[in-house]
Every structure is written in C-alpha cells, then in structure tokens.
Amino acid sequence: GKGLGKNTYQYFTAQMNIAVKRRMTLESALRRAVMQKDFVLHYQPQVNLETGEIIALEALVRWKTEDSGTVMPGDFIPLAEETGLINEIGEWVLREGCRQAREWQDQGLAPRRMAINLSARQFSDKAFLDMVTRVLADTRLDPSLLELEITESQVMRQTEGMIMLLNRLSEMGIHLAIDDFGTGYSSLSYLKRLPIQKLKIDQSFIRDITVDPNDTAIVVAIINMAKSLDLETIAEGVETAGQLALLRSKGCRIGQGFYFSAPVRAEQIYPLLRQNNLY
Ligand code: C2E
Ligand code: CA
Ligand code: CA
Numbered sequence: 150g151k152g153l154g155k156n157t158y159q160y161f162t163a164q165m166n167i168a169v170k171r172r173m174t175l176e177s178a179l180r181r182a183v184m185q186k187d188f189v190l191h192y193q194p195q196v197n198l199e200t201g202e203i204i205a206l207e208a209l210v211r212w213k214t215e216d217s218g219t220v221m222p223g224d225f226i227p228l229a230e231e232t233g234l235i236n237e238i239g240e241w242v243l244r245e246g247c248r249q250a251r252e253w254q255d256q257g258l259a260p261r262r263m264a265i266n267l268s269a270r271q272f273s274d275k276a277f278l279d280m281v282t283r284v285l286a287d288t289r290l291d292p293s294l295l296e297l298e299i300t301e302s303q304v305m306r307q308t309e310g311m312i313m314l315l316n317r318l319s320e321m322g323i324h325l326a327i328d329d330f331g332t333g334y335s336s337l338s339y340l341k342r343l344p345i346q347k348l349k350i351d352q353s354f355i356r357d358i359t360v361d362p363n364d365t366a367i368v369v370a371i372i373n374m375a376k377s378l379d380l381e382t383i384a385e386g387v388e389t390a391g392q393l394a395l396l397r398s399k400g401c402r403i404g405q406g407f408y409f410s411a412p413v414r415a416e417q418i419y420p421l422l423r424q425n426n427l428y
C-alpha cells in the first residue's frame with residue numbers, strides 16, 4: 150500500500166542522490182583537472198608490417214589524479230563529452246601531441262605522423278578548424294604529420310557540414326583516418342565521398358583472426374575494399390606473432406598493438422623511435 154510506495158520512493162531518491170553526487174564530484178574533479186592540465190599522453194607505435202619500421206604514433210590521453218592514480222579515457226571521456234569539457238581536453242591533447250612530434254623532430258628523429266583521436270562534439274564545435282590551424286602554427290608542425298582519427302560511427306552520421314570540415318582539413322594537408330572500422334557497416338559509396346587516407350580495422354576483428362574464419366573473411370574483405378579505394382589499412386590490437394603473420398599474408402600494410410608496444414610515456418617511446426625497427 151501507501152507505506153511501501155513511500156519507502157520505495159525514499160529508496161530511489163536515496164539511490165539517485167548517491168548517483169547524482171558521484172557524478173557531480175567526478176565532474177568538478179574533471180573541471181579542476183582541465184584547469185590544472187592534469188593529463189598525460191601515452192604513445193603507441195604504428196608499424197610497417199613489411200619492414201618493422203615505426204611510421205606513426207597514436208596519442209592516447211590519461212588523467213593523472215592524486216588519489217585514484219591514472220584514470221583511463223574510457224572512464225572520463227564520456228563525461229567530458231556530456232559536459233563539453235572534451236573541447237578543452239581535446240585542444241590540450243592536440244597541442245601536446247603536436248608539440249611532442251615537433252620536439253622529436255627537433256631532436257633529429259625521423260618525422261613520423263602523430264595520430265590524434267577526436268570526439269563528435271569537437272567536430273561540431275564552430276571554432277574547431279581555427280583551433281587546429283592555430284595549434285599547427287604555434288607548434289610549427291607540418292600539417293602532413295598530423296593525422297586525425299574519427300570513428301566510423303561518427304562518420305556514419307555525416308552531414309554536409311561535416312564533409313565540408315573534413316575537406317577543409319584535408320586541403321590543409323592533414324591526414325584523416327576512420328577509427329574502429331568494421332563496426333558501423335558503412336558502404337563503399339559512403340567512403341568514396343570522404344577525403345580519407347586510412348581505415349583502422351577495429352580490434353574486435355583482429356582478436357580471433359587466427360581461429361575464427363568469419364573474422365578472417367571480414368578483415369580480408371576490408372583490406373581488399375581499402376585497396377580498391379586506394380586507402381591504407383591498419384590493424385588495431387595486434388597481440389601475437391600469429392595475428393601478425395596472418396595480417397601480413399593478407400596484405401595489411403600497417404599494424405598497432407601490444408605485440409609491438411603498449412601505449413607508453415614519451416620518454417619510454419623515445420628509444421624505440423631511435424632504434425626505429427621493431428622487428
Ligand atoms: P581507440 O582509439 O580505439 O584506442 C585503442 C585502444 O586500444 C587504447 O585504449 C589502447 O591502449 C588499446 N590497445 C592498444 N593495443 C592493444 C592491444 O594489442 N590489445 C588490446 N586489447 N588493446 C589495445 P585506451 O588508451 O584505454 O583508449 C580507449 C579509447 O579512449 C580510445 O579507443 C579512444 O576512443 C578514446 N581516447 C583515448 N584518447 C583520447 C583522446 O585524446 N581524445 C578522445 N576524444 N578520445 C580518446
Ligand atoms: Ca584511435
Ligand atoms: Ca580504435
């Protein structure tokens with residue numbers, strides 16, 4: 150009766166208050182982190198599968214906290230997107246990634262492309278193009294050494310405005326890659342409309358590639374489709390020699406994953422860049 154209803158209501162409000170408070174605490178902590186720039190980039194090499202050379206690096210953001218240690222992007226990027234803080238975090242990531250790429254070049258290392266992840270919300274920000282232009286100018290990084298990664302699901306929701314933005318970025322000489330490819334079922338005709346250079350095959354297809362014939366078939370289809378469109382393919386999440394051998398035999402040109410290196414801090418990637426060859 151009424152009593153139970155009231156208790157249930159009180160129970161739910163109590164639970165809601167806990168959830169709301171948790172979120173508010175996390176949100177204000179993230180706001181503070183943005184002000185204090187409590188982030189760090191880890192870098193993971195992208196490797197030419199024929200030669201073992203490092204051709205690019207992907208920058209992956211982490212949040213450094215005093216009490217909870219390192220927070221992974223999966224645990225704060227969604228909140229950053231919801232609150233709009235992603236625009237500021239994204240600008241910091243781009244600036245730091247470009248700065249680091251330029252610093253390595255100034256230290257005499259061979260130039261490699263720096264790949265930066267973008268959220269949908271950054272794309273719809275009117276100031277985005279100006280921000281990218283400013284960061285490239287400030288850091289003096291050649292635009293052809295910057296690669297922006299957009300997920301397939303973001304691209305699937307493409308609007309005329311988004312295609313125009315991609316064209317502008319491409320005209321600037323910036324490379325564009327489709328991240329998590331294969332999860333969104335986008336069509337050939339779709340891809341042909343976009344000024345992209347690279348498809349990143351989602352790691353879910355690579356995981357069982359040596360044991361699941363369906364996954365092998367999907368990956369082969371993506372590699373061949375990419376070839377017909379004159380696009381590069383990179384396999385994500387390469388963890389074993391078996392996966393590597395299969396990908397090479399199928400003509401996948403680039404790979405990324407724990408087999409070569411986990412994402413690590415700049416100081417740890419430096420010796421790998423000097424050595425250059427991961428075979
Ligand atoms: P992603 O762009 O698909 O990045 C690849 C993720 O796979 C990374 O997780 C990486 O550490 C992990 N990974 C790399 N090699 C292997 C492997 O061999 N095996 C397995 N199992 N995993 C591997 P991470 O760093 O936790 O990032 C997760 C996601 O967070 C990224 O997925 C990306 O969507 C997002 N993210 C990371 N940094 C940024 C950023 O600066 N901005 C935005 N908007 N999103 C970011
Ligand atoms: Ca990515
Ligand atoms: Ca990915």
Ligand code: CA
Pocket residue numbers: 329
């Ligand atoms: Ca992903």
